[in-house]
Amino acid sequence: MNAHDPRDPLSCFASLEVDHVAIAVPSLDEALKFWRDQLGAEVLEFEDVPSQQVRVAFLSTGASKTELLEPTSPDSPIAKFLAQGRKGLHHVAYRVPDIEAALLRLRERGARLIHETPIPGSRNTRVAFVHPGSAQGVLIELVEHCQEGPR
Ligand code: ZN
Numbered sequence: 719m720n721a722h723d724p725r726d727p728l729s730c731f732a733s734l735e736v737d738h739v740a741i742a743v744p745s746l747d748e749a750l751k752f753w754r755d756q757l758g759a760e761v762l763e764f765e766d767v768p769s770q771q772v773r774v775a776f777l778s779t780g781a782s783k784t785e786l787l788e789p790t791s792p793d794s795p796i797a798k799f800l801a802q803g804r805k806g807l808h809h810v811a812y813r814v815p816d817i818e819a820a821l822l823r824l825r826e827r828g829a830r831l832i833h834e835t836p837i838p839g840s841r842n843t844r845v846a847f848v849h850p851g852s853a854q855g856v857l858i859e860l861v862e863h864c865q866e867g868p869r
Pocket of ligand 1: 740785809
């Protein structure tokens with residue numbers, strides 16, 4: 719099997735690494751008092767992500783980023799998460815080189831997907847979520863970075 723074949727079940731996760739860890743917060747301003755002001759993490763950027771109805775703060779924490787998520791609408795998945803009395807770790811995101819191949823592999827192997835096809839993510843990415851029921855209760859995001867220079 720060709721090592722670069724995107725259909726190769728091994729190659730689609732060959733460079734699997736943590737892209738970011740996402741934390742649900744009611745207020746970015748409040749959360750940044752810890753992450754930025756006390757812990758000292760640099761804020762790389764703020765971004766509104768309409769597809770998820772969230773405002774995001776990306777923090778520089780090495781090769782893997784930390785993402786703080788504030789809901790911008792009561793319909794946001796983050797608003798619903800917070801309304802359940804939950805907060806803190808929301809999801810772990812893994813970077814994959816070919817998100818369609820990764821979704822195909824997961825589907826073929828019986829994983830429960832929230833998104834059958836990728837949706838637009840933040841920072842010029844395409845993303846898809848895997849149901850926490852397939853990952854020991856942890857919501858998993860797959861992230862493919864579109865080729866458009868470094869960000
Ligand atoms: Zn994320």
